[in-house]
Structures are given as structure tokens and as C-alpha cells.
Amino acid sequence: MASKRVRRKSKRVPGGEQRGFVFGGEVGPRPPPAPGEVRPEFLAEFHDPDPARLRIGEMPLEEYLRQHECDWVIGLRLFVRALDLSALLKVHKGPGRKPFHPAPMLGLILFGLIIGVDSLRGMAQLAATDVRAWWITGGLQPDFTTLCKFINARADLLSEEFFTATTRQMITMLGVKPGPAAGDGTVIDAAASHWRTLKAEAASEAAKKAVEAAAAAPNDASLAAKADQAKRLEEVAAERMKRAKEASHSTSSVRVAPTEPDAVVQPGKSGAIRPSYKPSVLANPDRLIVGQTVIGSDEVAAIPLMLEQHRDLFGVYPTTTLLDANYHSIRMLSFFVEKDLDVLCPSGTARGTSDFRTGSDKPLSKTNFTFDETHDRYLCPEGRPLERHSRGQETHGQEFTRYRGKLCTGCPRLAECTKSSARTIKRYDGEELKEAADQVLEHPAARDEYRRRREMVEPVFAGFKGPMQFSRFRRRGLKRVRLEFSLRCVAYNLKRALGIQRLLVAVLFVRSHQARWRPVALIVVLT
Numbered sequence: 001m002a003s004k005r006v007r008r009k010s011k012r013v014p015g016g017e018q019r020g021f022v023f024g025g026e027v028g029p030r031p032p033p034a035p036g037e038v039r040p041e042f043l044a045e046f047h048d049p050d051p052a053r054l055r056i057g058e059m060p061l062e063e064y065l066r067q068h069e070c071d072w073v074i075g076l077r078l079f080v081r082a083l084d085l086s087a088l089l090k091v092h093k094g095p096g097r098k099p100f101h102p103a104p105m106l107g108l109i110l111f112g113l114i115i116g117v118d119s120l121r122g123m124a125q126l127a128a129t130d131v132r133a134w135w136i137t138g139g140l141q142p143d144f145t146t147l148c149k150f151i152n153a154r155a156d157l158l159s160e161e162f163f164t165a166t167t168r169q170m171i172t173m174l175g176v177k178p179g180p181a182a183g184d185g186t187v188i189d190a191a192a193s194h195w196r197t198l199k200a201e202a203a204s205e206a207a208k209k210a211v212e213a214a215a216a217a218p219n220d221a222s223l224a225a226k227a228d229q230a231k232r233l234e235e236v237a238a239e240r241m242k243r244a245k246e247a248s249h250s251t252s253s254v255r256v257a258p259t260e261p262d263a264v265v266q267p268g269k270s271g272a273i274r275p276s277y278k279p280s281v282l283a284n285p286d287r288l289i290v291g292q293t294v295i296g297s298d299e300v301a302a303i304p305l306m307l308e309q310h311r312d313l314f315g316v317y318p319t320t321t322l323l324d325a326n327y328h329s330i331r332m333l334s335f336f337v338e339k340d341l342d343v344l345c346p347s348g349t350a351r352g353t354s355d356f357r358t359g360s361d362k363p364l365s366k367t368n369f370t371f372d373e374t375h376d377r378y379l380c381p382e383g384r385p386l387e388r389h390s391r392g393q394e395t396h397g398q399e400f401t402r403y404r405g406k407l408c409t410g411c412p413r414l415a416e417c418t419k420s421s422a423r424t425i426k427r428y429d430g431e432e433l434k435e436a437a438d439q440v441l442e443h444p445a446a447r448d449e450y451r452r453r454r455e456m457v458e459p460v461f462a463g464f465k466g467p468m469q470f471s472r473f474r475r476r477g478l479k480r481v482r483l484e485f486s487l488r489c490v491a492y493n494l495k496r497a498l499g500i501q502r503l504l505v506a507v508l509f510v511r512s513h514q515a516r517w518r519p520v521a522l523i524v525v526l527t
Contacts, residue, residue: 046089048101049138051077061135072498073111073132079494080107080136082173083166087157104137105150111136113491116469120147155483160309163292163486168313170497176286180449181310181318182457183291183327185280185299186464189472190263190481194274197255197265200237206258207234229258236261246394262478264296277473279485282306282318283457288496290314292489294482300332307341317341322453330398333433344450347438364417366425371435378403378425382411386425400426463492 054061065073081103088102111133112123126133127141142150151158170176198206210230214223237256244251253273255265263275280302282291290313291306303323311317321336323345336343347367369378369386378386389404405422408414417423440446464470468488475484 045098046101047098047140048104049140051135051138054134054139056131061131065132065135070132072495073135075498076111076114076494077107077136079170079498080110083169088154100140100142100146100150102150102154104140105142105147107136108133108142109147109151109487110491110494113468113488114495116467118468118470118474118488120144120151123147151483155480158487159483160293160486163489164309164312166490167288167290167493170493171288171290171313174286174497176284176288178310178314178316178318179285180320180322180452180456181282181284181290182322182453183280183282183303183306184324184453184457184461185278185302185326186461187266187268187276187278188470189268190257190260190275190277191473191476192257192260192263192275194257194265194272196259197257197275198233198237200241200251200254200256203230203233203237203256203258207231233258233261240264246397260476262296262481266297277478277481278302280306281457281460281489282310282321283460284318285452285456286496287456287459288493289460289489292485294478294485296478300327300329303327303332304335307339320344320449322450322456324453328434328437330428330430330433333437334430337433343437344441344446344453345437346441346450347434364423367438369425371427373432378427380405380417380423382413384408384411386423389424392426398428400428402426460492463495464488468492 051061056064059067062074065071085102085106088106108123108127112118112126117123117126121144124142124144124147127137207227207230210223210227214220214227217223233256237254240254240256241251244254253265257263257265257275260275263277265273265275267273268276277294278297278299279294280292280299281289282303284290291309293302293305293309295302303321307317307321317339318341320342321344323332323343325346328345328347333343333345364381368381371378372385375385376388380386384405384407386403386405389402391399391401393399403425405424408418408422411417414423441450468491470488473481473484475481
């Protein structure tokens with residue numbers, strides 16, 4: 001007997017709203033929302049239970065946490081809910097089962113990052129087993145898939161703009177004022193395996209084979225996708241080979257990761273050469289991150305981006321930017337001159353302090369030679385002149401003037417200075433900026449100010465690699481890596497703000513007419 005299909009009739013409930021097969025108003029297809037429109041019914045219903053109902057035995061969970069010195073978890077929940085999460089609410093656009101509210105979801109992710117759990121499966125396990133996570137989520141237990149969907153649906157929102165927005169609210173709550181800022185970067189391993197990296201020649205050969213395979217089967221979408229990926233890998237390898245040649249570096253070490261072309265194969269802090277990125281931060285005297293970004297390998301390129309973030313937060317640039325010797329370049333110093341900003345950045349070797357080293361094959365550093373601007377020449381530590389000899393240009397376009405010693409013959413220390421008959425020095429256009437930066441740091445007040453750099457920015461990376469156990473990115477590709485690092489920086493700032501003993505932040509909540517908690521007042525008390 002043929003089966004009969006039974007269609008359930010829709011019921012009309014005046015003033016009602018969609019609930020499964022029940023519709024309110026007129027029956028018929030509803031027009032799609034206009035671009036940017038968020039219908040109220042898709043925002044009003046979120047699953048967001050109150051953790052005050054939870055108990056450990058006979059003891060309320062809040063009291064249990066306070067007795068076990070976990071007050072910071074209570075503060076974390078309040079702080080997350082004091083943030084402007086309106087953009088995250090607008091992502092949910094469809095009917096069905098009530099979704100989890102973004103506040104407990106985001107709070108769980110930040111809580112996991114703070115305590116060193118950076119995998120979504122680990123965070124799902126926290127929600128099920130950790131009583132601290134129960135307070136943050138109100139007892140909700142999102143699984144791995146739910147957390148994945150939450151992040152992927154809001155990837156464009158949980159980026160550097162989210163970091164800037166949350167940090168702006170944070171510094172307002174804490175009453176943080178603009179001042180000096182210290183910048184630095186580090187190397188963090190990418191998710192890609194270092195065992196599968198390819199040299200540029202191998203990447204080119206792999207791209208050739210992938211294109212031939214795709215051409216042989218034009219209807220195979222998977223082969224076409226592999227060919228596109230292989231061609232992109234070849235382009236990345238060719239671009240890195242070009243940059244290495246321009247910088248006069250060896251091209252034999254240029255490699256790319258097939259599964260993550262954005263990652264740069266470079267040495268880390270331990271010396272191991274692996275696919276990695278260089279995240280950078282700008283920290284203020286309170287050790288809060290006030291600028292952050294991730295690039296492939298050029299730390300200098302991160303500074304302008306982070307300074308703009310600082311201006312977005314405070315309305316002004318830092319009063320002084322403190323950088324270590326890795327940033328001591330003409331390109332970096334020229335940027336600060338063009339912006340008319342103060343910077344303290346040493347060359348790494350104090351001028352005039354080194355001496356000849358007997359038996360050393362290494363030429364004396366250029367910083368030991370004094371440039372005489374009046375006569376357009378250099379003077380060596382022995383007082384012998386190096387006169388202007390010729391003009392030249394590096395492969396990457398930077399121009400220089402070559403100076404050559406005229407009285408080197410007969411110098412008793414010639415062998416300790418150079419292996420040729422006369423010492424030569426290249427002076428690049430704009431090198432006077434480096435000399436000016438060194439002269440500034442000869443002033444005692446500038447040295448005292450620069451000593452603050454270490455205590456401002458280095459504890460940030462110590463916190464990342466220590467308690468937060470951040471040694472490798474979980475996500476692949478530069479865009480996703482930047483999202484991950486932004487969330488890590490927000491988590492770090494929340495932890496730092498909650499740990500500042502001289503500030504007590506209290507947020508009051510009341511019930512709204514929609515029976516949801518919302519922040520209505522913020523009190524900052526200085527102790």
C-alpha cells in the first residue's frame with residue numbers, strides 16, 4: 001500500500017509569532033529582511049541562565065568561588081557583560097531553538113585562554129567539568145561544534161576592531177590615561193607542520209604537476225582547487241625569493257608551508273626554523289595592551305598599525321614610543337620624523353665604547369667611527385680619515401655613499417680593522433637619523449625613560465608564554481591567526497585589569513522588561 005503524506009496545517013494565532021509549525025499573522029512567505037535589518041524576534045530569545053541558582057552541595061556557587069579565592073571569575077563574568085556585545089547579537093538571524101547568548105560563549109572562550117586552555121574541545125570540557133566555567137556560562141555546556149559555529153559566524157566581528165572596542169571600554173572603566181608606550185614582537189609557531197615545508201623549486205614543480213593534473217580532468221573540482229592552491233604557493237615562494245635577493249640574503253633557506261602559505265619559515269626564539277608568525281604588541285605603563293597585530297616576519301611594519309590603534313583608543317599617539325634595537329632602522333626612524341613623534345630606540349651598540357680586539361677576524365663596527373659632517377668624511381678611532389669615494393645602490397633600491405681610508409697603510413691596527421688594504425664604510429641616505437637617535441639616548445633622562453620599556457612590554461609576552469601557555473597558533477591563515485591573537489589580547493587585558501589591585505570595578509545589573517540582565521551603571525573606586 002502506498003504511503004500517504006500527511007501535511008500538518010498551520011494554525012493562525014493572533015498576535016503570535018513563529019514557533020515550529022505555528023505562525024502568527026497572515027499565512028504566506030515572509031519577505032526577507034532588508035540589508036542590515038535585524039528583526040526583533042531574532043534578538044529577544046537567547047538562552048542565558050542566571051548562575052545565582054547554581055549550588056555546590058548546600059552552598060551557592062558564588063559563595064563557593066569566593067571561599068576558594070576565585071573572585072576574579074565573578075569579575076570576569078561581570079566585565080564581559082559590561083562590554084558592548086550588540087554587534088554579536090545581530091548575527092543570529094533565523095528561528096528555531098533558542099541560541100546561547102554571546103556573553104556566556106565569549107566569556108567561556110576568554111576564560112579558557114586566560115587559564116591556558118586554547119582548544120575549543122578543551123573549552124567545551126571546561127564548560128562541563130569546571131565550576132568556574134559554570135559561573136561564567138550560567139551552567140550552559142556548549143560543545144565543540146557550538147563553539148566552532150559561534151566563532152566562525154562572528155569571525156569578522158571578533159577581530160582587531162573587537163579588540164579596539166573592548167580595550168576602549170576597558171581603559172574608560174579603569175580611568176587609564178595616555179602616556180608612553182613600549183612596543184615589541186616575538187615569534188610564535190604556526191599550526192602548519194615544519195616537516196612538510198617545501199623549497200621554492202619544489203613548490204614550483206608541485207604547481208606544474210597540479211596544473212597538468214587539473215587540465216587532464218577539467219570536470220574535477222577538487223583537482224582544480226588543488227591546482228589553485230599550488231599556484232598560490234608558487235607565487236608566495238617566488239615573492240619571498242625576490243625579497244631575499246633584494247636584501248642580499250641567501251635564497252637557499254627560502255621555504256613555504258603547503259597547508260599555510262601565509263606562515264613564514266623563519267628561526268624562532270629557540271633557534272629552530274619553523275613556519276611561524278610575528279605577533280606584536282604595544283603596552284602602556286599599566287601593562288595593558290593598547291595596540292596589537294600579526295604579520296609574517298617584518299616587525300617594523302607593525303609599529304605604524306599599532307600606533308594608529310593607540311590613537312583610536314586615546315585620541316592621541318603615545319607621548320613617547322620605546323623600542324628595542326631591532327627597530328633601529330632608517331625606515332622606522334623616518335616614520336617617526338614624518339609623524340613628528342618622540343621615540344627612544346637604541347642602535348644596540350653604544351657609540352665609542354667598543355675597542356679593537358686583538359686576534360679577532362671581525363672588522364671594527366661602524367658605530368666606532370665618527371662621521372664629520374663638516375668635511376663629509378669618517379674618522380676612525382685612531383683619528384685617521386675615511387674620505388668620500390663613490391656612490392652606490394643596493395639591490396632593493398637603497399642608495400649609499402662609500403667612504404674609503406686614505407692613511408690606513410702603516411696603521412699598526414690595520415689587521416684588526418679590515419682584511420683589505422684600506423677600510424671602507426657605507427653611509428646610507430638618511431643615516432643621520434640613526435646617529436641622532438643614539439645622541440638622544442646619551443642623555444641621562446632619556447636613559448631613565450628608556451629603562452621603563454622592559455617592565456612595560458616584556459611581562460606581556462611572559463604572560464602569554466607562561467600562565468596562558470601560548471606557544472603555537474591553533475588556527476591557519478593570516479586572517480584567522482589575527483582573529484585568534486585579538487582574542488588572546490582581549491583575554492590578557494581582562495586578566496590584567498582584574499589583577500590591578502589599586503582598582504575596584506563593580507558593575508550593577510537590573511532586570512529589564514525582557515527578563516534579561518543588562519549593565520546599567522559602572523562604579524570605579526580608587527583604593
